[in-house]
Amino acid sequence: MTRDALLVQSVEKALRVLQAFDGGNRFLGLTEIAARCGVDKSAAQRFAHTLHLAGYLEKCPETRRYGLGKRLLEVTYNYLRSNPLIEAATPALIELRRFSGQHIKLSLFDDTSVIYAIRQQSEREYFAASLVGRRVPTFCAAGGRAILAELEPARAADIVARSDLAPLTPKTLVDPNLLLEEIAAVRRQGYAVAAEQVLLGEVVIGAAVIDAGGSPVAAVHIAGSLAEWTPEEYARKFAGPAIETAQALSRATVKRIREAS
Amino acid sequence: MTRDALLVQSVEKALRVLQAFDGGNRFLGLTEIAARCGVDKSAAQRFAHTLHLAGYLEKCPETRRYGLGKRLLEVTYNYLRSNPLIEAATPALIELRRFSGQHIKLSLFDDTSVIYAIRQQSEREYFAASLVGRRVPTFCAAGGRAILAELEPARAADIVARSDLAPLTPKTLVDPNLLLEEIAAVRRQGYAVAAEQVLLGEVVIGAAVIDAGGSPVAAVHIAGSLAEWTPEEYARKFAGPAIETAQALSRATVKRIREAS
DNA sequence: CAAATCCGTATCGCCATGCAATACGCTATC
DNA sequence: GATAGCGTATTGCATGGCGATACGGATTTG
Incomplete structure (x- = not known):
């Protein structure tokens, strides 16, 4: 396998984390995210943290688990508008x-x-x-x-x-x-x-x-x-x-x- | 500045690339993306390429410029549904x-x-x-x-x-x-x-x-x-x-x- | 029509950056 | 109160991403 030199693997994995929230899953813990995306817990932690800072994930304060964030609506808005x-x-x-x-x-x-x-x-x-x-x-x-x-x-x-x-x-x-x-x-x-x-x-x-x-x-x-x-x-x-x-x-x-x- | 050890900078920049398509911009070239996101052209190239592979950006075949992809609608769907x-x-x-x-x-x-x-x-x-x-x-x-x-x-x-x-x-x-x-x-x-x-x-x-x-x-x-x-x-x-x-x-x-x- | 400009594409060596293992503190459960 | 499982934080190592650069084609300019 000759891997794509232009592919940024961390980004690809981060997007996989976003996609893990399909099927109507409201909240996922780090361990679940890691399992669903085929990455280890450290990676899930870093990507979830980064997506959280960007507003694409939200964190339930009590359970400390992650869910999709409302900022996602914005990119769809941009898509529809463009x-x-x-x-x-x-x-x-x-x-x-x-x-x-x-x-x-x-x-x-x-x-x-x-x-x-x-x-x-x-x-x-x-x-x-x-x-x-x-x-x-x-x-x-x-x-x-x-x-x-x-x-x-x-x-x-x-x-x-x-x-x-x-x-x-x-x-x-x-x-x-x-x-x-x-x-x-x-x-x-x-x-x-x-x-x-x-x-x-x-x-x-x-x-x-x-x-x-x-x-x-x-x-x-x-x-x-x-x-x-x-x-x-x-x-x-x-x-x-x-x-x-x-x-x-x-x-x-x-x-x-x-x-x- | 004590930078956040859990922040994955490449992911953050990639998300900035997505957000560059605001204000109803239909298509952006690599140079424009780079300018808007404050990254150099190489970075814009890599991130756009990665987002393109994931379906979050689409590429206009003639002009070779990028626009938002329909796959973005999917994450909003997941958000709304969850x-x-x-x-x-x-x-x-x-x-x-x-x-x-x-x-x-x-x-x-x-x-x-x-x-x-x-x-x-x-x-x-x-x-x-x-x-x-x-x-x-x-x-x-x-x-x-x-x-x-x-x-x-x-x-x-x-x-x-x-x-x-x-x-x-x-x-x-x-x-x-x-x-x-x-x-x-x-x-x-x-x-x-x-x-x-x-x-x-x-x-x-x-x-x-x-x-x-x-x-x-x-x-x-x-x-x-x-x-x-x-x-x-x-x-x-x-x-x-x-x-x-x-x-x-x-x-x-x-x-x-x-x-x- | 040729020169110049600007774009998207591809390559490459260096080293900062993200990796994965590990240890910690907390909470729930039995 | 012991255990299991979670989210969190830290660290040394090497790898993956960085950014400079070079190429080819299209479009613009003089």
Whole structure:
């Protein structure tokens, strides 16, 4: 192994410490951090201390254990603010929610998963699980499938092949061949419909946002409840608006980049 | 200067690199990063490279410059998910928005500033400035003043004294003595009303959320437009709901902590 | 069109810096 | 009151990060 001369190993380990706080762990002690990150207790102590000074970790005064710090919200703020797609999408998604009354999300494409970057929940909000920053496998999210359909088939197949095809619900489609067929169907019709692929009782329409270079970068999601709609009805009613919004954002992205250059 | 033996300096510098992307800078080159962080170009190169490998920075292929990466959204997700106050607050704020039709926010107390952690925007208006993670000076945010009013007067005065009293709008109250009087008034009435203190045309009600130890940790904000309401009308209508929600969250926090122990 | 400038990239020898082992003090548990 | 386990603090050693430097390409300038 020829190690990367530019990689700063201490930084990498410190970031691993930050990532140890996944899965909803509120507080971790030094020993737990060390175990989770595969470093010894001394290292955990130094990194946690450093992250604490920077405000990225907070320390519970009684238990002396560490938890994530609110300063983390700041970097996400900077990210959201610096991203022109987010800026353009926010009003468009508000409009879409107002028009549809449904739960609206924008997800960003990140290889085998997509990440929710904006959400506009419906009045009735059944689904609390879609906080900003949530990662969902690309292969099963409606928006993810819409994105895969915009890639060259070989790349889409590669992503499916590299995905962990663990079902999120009993209904999640996990057979690679069926998935590729479904993606082909999405490619033909221009949008994806996914019923109970991520959450039971939920139906989602997904439409891809394309960047200036023609690659999909994000997806618009419209989500509702199967208690009120059949997937077919839902698609008839909301596929149009989803596609329209996604196309408007694709144009907005192109325009932005032109203006910047 | 007796330097902290537990502080890992490389990590601290790497975090400075992340923080260099504030103020809505989309992309920064190595030279700019180096200048902003007060490190030399070699260091900027190594840290940017390391953060890039971890997914916290992305690289624009053409310009070879760096921007914040979407993986940052993930740590915020972990933070939001691990915080019981956020969990309890989300449904309460949705309910509050449904009831009031106004723009609702939850801010977290962080010394001289507060950070928006949840927002529920109203149907009509859209204040782009209140993204999650936005930091606003405690002294001028309605919720910030509600929080200051719950502290011992000496601590509140200390925070005001250490604050950068730069006005955010022409109407922002910046005289320390007047601020302390205003905080005393807030203490008496149990909520804060702030008109055009952060944003022109905006009126905000703030009420503090108290933790199990009796200290304020967060605040509920209800925000609306001065085009529709006078501050007095707004307070008459929404101070009650704001206080109620804040108290419910205070109780929820106490309950949570009891359950955990 | 050539020269100059500035950028991102890659390399390398030195030594400060982070490493890991260890010892300490505290608190909870039995 | 003994034990176990935690977070904290210290220290000598060697390694990993430092920063100067050199390279190639792109863009700007005269």
